[in-house]
Amino acid sequence: MKRNDETYMSQMMEMLQEKLRDAGIKVTHQRMEIFKEVLKSYDHPDAEMVYKKVRQKLPTVSLDTVYRTLWMLVNMGILQSLGNSREKTRFDANLDSHHHFTCRECGNVFDFHNRELNCLNIPQDLPEIGKVEQITIEVRGICDQCIELQSTNK
């Protein structure tokens, strides 16, 4: 099932309209075109790249709209974002094998240990792709303190 297959594309566009309507969000040309461009791209485009493509169809679209829409689609579970998530870079002098849990509310980072994650067999080479040098496992969620706070402030 190729992502730029005619039938598949219109199915997905249909799905988008449905989900937007269900969520009470207006179906705009901008939103349709932005989603369509990501759907057609196999190279994990950034906002700028999507912007340039969409401009060919909607010459007045703004970069802000592209950003807003992309993040909205991520929040709706229709797209996935990858790479960083625009927090400050943090540093750690502990080089022992351990992992990090980042709280989405307060931003604090907690260390944790996990046998299964420690023993991960990281492939040294990915055939047809390249040589692996580093693997990062990021766990995100909400910390106990912030859960506490939220139930109190309700």
Place this chain on the structure above:
Amino acid sequence: MKRNDETYMSQMMEMLQEKLRDAGIKVTHQRMEIFKEVLKSYDHPDAEMVYKKVRQKLPTVSLDTVYRTLWMLVNMGILQSLGNSREKTRFDANLDSHHHFTCRECGNVFDFHNRELNCLNIPQDLPEIGKVEQITIEVRGICDQCIELQSTNK
């Protein structure tokens, strides 16, 4: 072995000087203090936090120096950086279970599949920490094309 233990600290400071000298890099007060602050911190400080601490000892140190030094220590394998790595955010309409390989040279992102990574048992709760909502696995390295290019340009 606590990281702010007297003996441990001076051992590590010794180690730093040795590694710097071995690499032909000058041992400056700034570098020593910056490393010492990260070593003493258990909360994965960002550059700004390190900057503020170091200023108490060296009131004229600049934020640029802190950044330069932290990244140098990361490159030397003496510190670890976590969280983002300041690339643009990329988006993906493929929600099937797959993973991403990012090339450190060209920045391209390649999809790959891996049984072991797919079947990871992600703990739903980390005791004493919080509730897990998302886990991201990021693989970085250098892609075949860039390996090719590098050996050609030699």
Place this chain on the structure above:
DNA sequence: TCCTATTTAGGAATGATTACTAAATAGGAT
């Protein structure tokens, strides 16, 4: 077709990080 809450365009603002340049300094040579 009309009305209005939502959305958008365009540009300004933000905030982390990096670049630039003159002054300071680490560390080898004298």
Place this chain on the structure above:
DNA sequence: ATCCTATTTAGTAATCATTCCTAAATAGGA
């Protein structure tokens, strides 16, 4: 110990992805 110079630093300006702001446009129900 002093001098010399390549390296490093301080201070500030620049950069760059992303978000904010506000007036104008519009989707979609009445």
